[in-house]
Amino acid sequence: MEKLLQALRSTQIWRSVFRHGYPDTPRNRTLAVLSNTFLHLHPVKVRRSGIRLSYTWCMGGLTFFLFLIETITGLLLMFYYRPTAEYAYQDIFGLREHVPLGIMRELHRWSAHMMVITVWLHMYRVFLTGSYKPPREFNWNVGVILLVLTLLLSFTGYLLPWDQLAVWAITVGSNMARATPFLGHEGPGASLLAFGGLNFVHAGDDARFGLLAGRFVGEGALLRFYVLHCVGLPLAAATLMAIHFWRVRKDGGISGPL
Amino acid sequence: MGETLKNAIDWLFEPTRYFLGSAALLGAILYFRKFFSKTIWMWLFFVLGTIFFVWAFEDPDFNKIITKPDNVPILILLAGVVYFSWLALRQAVINDERIKRGEPPVEGEEGKKKVFTWPDLVYTEFICIILFTALLVIWSIEIPAPIEEPAATARTPNPSKAPWYFLGLQELLVYFDPWIAGVLLPGFIIVGLCAIPYLDTNPKGNGYYTFEGRPFAVAFFWIGFILFWVSFVILGTFLRGPNWSFFGPFEYWDVHKLEPLVNVDLATYFWVDLLSQPRPDNPLIREAPGIALLAGYFFVLPPLLAKTILKQQMKDMGFLRYNVYMHLFLWFGLIPIKMLARWVFDLKYIVGIPEWFFNV
Ligand code: HEM
Numbered sequence: 001m002e003k004l005l006q007a008l009r010s011t012q013i014w015r016s017v018f019r020h021g022y023p024d025t026p027r028n029r030t031l032a033v034l035s036n037t038f039l040h041l042h043p044v045k046v047r048r049s050g051i052r053l054s055y056t057w058c059m060g061g062l063t064f065f066l067f068l069i070e071t072i073t074g075l076l077l078m079f080y081y082r083p084t085a086e087y088a089y090q091d092i093f094g095l096r097e098h099v100p101l102g103i104m105r106e107l108h109r110w111s112a113h114m115m116v117i118t119v120w121l122h123m124y125r126v127f128l129t130g131s132y133k134p135p136r137e138f139n140w141n142v143g144v145i146l147l148v149l150t151l152l153l154s155f156t157g158y159l160l161p162w163d164q165l166a167v168w169a170i171t172v173g174s175n176m177a178r179a180t181p182f183l184g185h186e187g188p189g190a191s192l193l194a195f196g197g198l199n200f201v202h203a204g205d206d207a208r209f210g211l212l213a214g215r216f217v218g219e220g221a222l223l224r225f226y227v228l229h230c231v232g233l234p235l236a237a238a239t240l241m242a243i244h245f246w247r248v249r250k251d252g253g254i255s256g257p258l
Numbered sequence: 259m260g261e262t263l264k265n266a267i268d269w270l271f272e273p274t275r276y277f278l279g280s281a282a283l284l285g286a287i288l289y290f291r292k293f294f295s296k297t298i299w300m301w302l303f304f305v306l307g308t309i310f311f312v313w314a315f316e317d318p319d320f321n322k323i324i325t326k327p328d329n330v331p332i333l334i335l336l337a338g339v340v341y342f343s344w345l346a347l348r349q350a351v352i353n354d355e356r357i358k359r360g361e362p363p364v365e366g367e368e369g370k371k372k373v374f375t376w377p378d379l380v381y382t383e384f385i386c387i388i389l390f391t392a393l394l395v396i397w398s399i400e401i402p403a404p405i406e407e408p409a410a411t412a413r414t415p416n417p418s419k420a421p422w423y424f425l426g427l428q429e430l431l432v433y434f435d436p437w438i439a440g441v442l443l444p445g446f447i448i449v450g451l452c453a454i455p456y457l458d459t460n461p462k463g464n465g466y467y468t469f470e471g472r473p474f475a476v477a478f479f480w481i482g483f484i485l486f487w488v489s490f491v492i493l494g495t496f497l498r499g500p501n502w503s504f505f506g507p508f509e510y511w512d513v514h515k516l517e518p519l520v521n522v523d524l525a526t527y528f529w530v531d532l533l534s535q536p537r538p539d540n541p542l543i544r545e546a547p548g549i550a551l552l553a554g555y556f557f558v559l560p561p562l563l564a565k566t567i568l569k570q571q572m573k574d575m576g577f578l579r580y581n582v583y584m585h586l587f588l589w590f591g592l593i594p595i596k597m598l599a600r601w602v603f604d605l606k607y608i609v610g611i612p613e614w615f616f617n618v
């Protein structure tokens with residue numbers, strides 16, 4: 001057995017993948033982190049306090065992990081889902097009946113809820129440890145945008161099942177846009193943007209119309225939300241996460257007393 | 259006995275009592291933090307919470323609202339926020355005592371030691387991932403994702419609720435018009451969060467838990483996050499039913515329960531009740547008292563405070579920081595002010611110009 005492993009480890013294939021021995025010496029442990037694309041998000045050595053669970057609560061890491069779960073399960077769901085008023089509901093309904101091992105929708109939905117919770121708690125812990133203070137001001141701001149993106153991802157996804165819950169929750173949420181000052185047709189100031197008897201801002205061109213691609217939550221909104229949910233927002237979030245993680249390192253790793 | 263207790267709980271959770279009670283509890287916990295950071299409190303919370311659940315589960319109305327699949331995360335949120343707030347407070351209390359004795363905070367002592375990412379960090383991450391995956395898989399097998407009737411734009415469900423993470427804002431719709439509750443306040447929350455690192459110039463508490471090093475910042479975030487965000491989400495999820503009326507945890511969601519709306523504008527109080535005149539027709543004259551109040555609040559108060567009790571702050575922060583900070587803070591303050599005015603005076607609008615959709 002020992003021999004076999006030894007032989008395996010000395011093949012060209014093995015050595016082309018792993019450039020170090022088993023990580024039980026300082027040298028190999030360093031190499032394990034440095035030569036791995038994913039692990040090298042981390043520094044080689046970290047402050048003892050920074051990795052204590054009671055310090056970080058692991059919430060940032062869990063948020064990222066949940067984002068990965070969402071990506072994988074979301075991809076699988078896309079195979080079965082057509083974003084049209086005709087098919088959307090049927091496709092979601094059919095998931096449970098027709099797809100083997102059908103817990104993808106459950107995993108996707110519950111993880112999405114959890115992601116909102118973990119990102120809130122992450123922000124809470126970053127605040128309570130004062131980790132937004134210099135030099136981490138910028139990364140806190142990247143975080144705030146990530147928070148908004150997380151909520152938008154969840155919000156756009158909420159519409160896709162195209163059932164009563166979905167459509168009315170999005171209706172309630174997007175009704176707010178109607179009241180945007182100057183940009184919504186029921187917002188303060190909008191009536192000032194008029195020329196003669198002609199209103200520039202009305203139900204057919206205001207902020208809500210732009211969000212929903214229509215005067216109410218209809219097929220246009222479904223397609224718009226689908227594209228944002230599956231492509232636009234995840235790309236934006238992934239990019240910002242890359243910046244966020246890079247900055248955690250560049251700002252001196254997980255915070256600790258100066 | 260059971261019924262009396264249920265009625266008492268329903269009574270206790272009425273929004274005014276719920277909000278003021280939570281505020282008092284938060285204040286007490288922060289003030290007596292040493293006492294409340296004892297481990298026994300977490301045991302009590304979780305044990306009593308479980309007992310309460312088992313007992314209340316029998317009740318059909320409670321059961322109905324608690325077992326909605328989409329409400330499970332709210333319970334996790336509740337437990338999580340309580341637990342982690344306690345955990346943070348506990349570490350803050352320990353650190354504050356160390357600092358008083360002239361020692362560095364726990365994080366400072368530990369931070370001097372560096373450990374290898376592999377295995378120390380990778381191992382923690384790995385365990386977290388495994389446990390969380392297990393939790394999610396079990397949850398997904400046990401509780402199917404809900405799907406309701408197909409979308410029908412003609413049939414409005416009652417209540418119509420926004421997704422749960424926005425219910426705090428929907429709750430504010432009770433007190434404010436959509437342009438404030440749904441546009442301005444969320445905008446200020448985002449801008450305000452972004453501004454925090456630039457407004458907070460206190461160098462203490464960077465990288466360790468503490469309360470005494472930055473009491474105002476910590477208390478402010480506790481109040482903002484726990485009282486005005488999380489507790490409103492919980493209120494909106496469990497205690498708001500048809501027509502957004504209040505329902506106690508053990509109350510049947512009766513569509514016909516209507517709370518009478520008797521709210522009165524400030525303009526009416528001023529012209530009709532105080533001066534015994536009809537309300538003037540010109541909206542600007544009619545709303546002059548409210549406009550004067552708001553102008554005073556937003557534009558006279560900050561310089562006034564800067565000259566008096568906040569002199570030191572003004573000097574430390576500088577003109578720009580001070581003013582940005584004050585305005586964000588005053589907007590935040592408008593929320594409890596309006597809530598109290600509603601409860602005490604049945605106040606509808608401070609300034610109400612529906613002609614222009616300008617109601618505050
Ligand atoms: C999708 C959302 C997010 C992900 C995946 C994420 C991930 C992470 C991770 C993995 C860390 C390393 C330390 C830790 O786990 O606590 C971190 C640190 C940090 N995060 Fe986030 N985060 C997110 C959102 C946010 C938000 C909303 C904020 C604040 C508004 C924020 C501010 C920060 C800051 C300032 C640090 C450095 C903390 C320190 O050095 O102690 N992040 N983030």
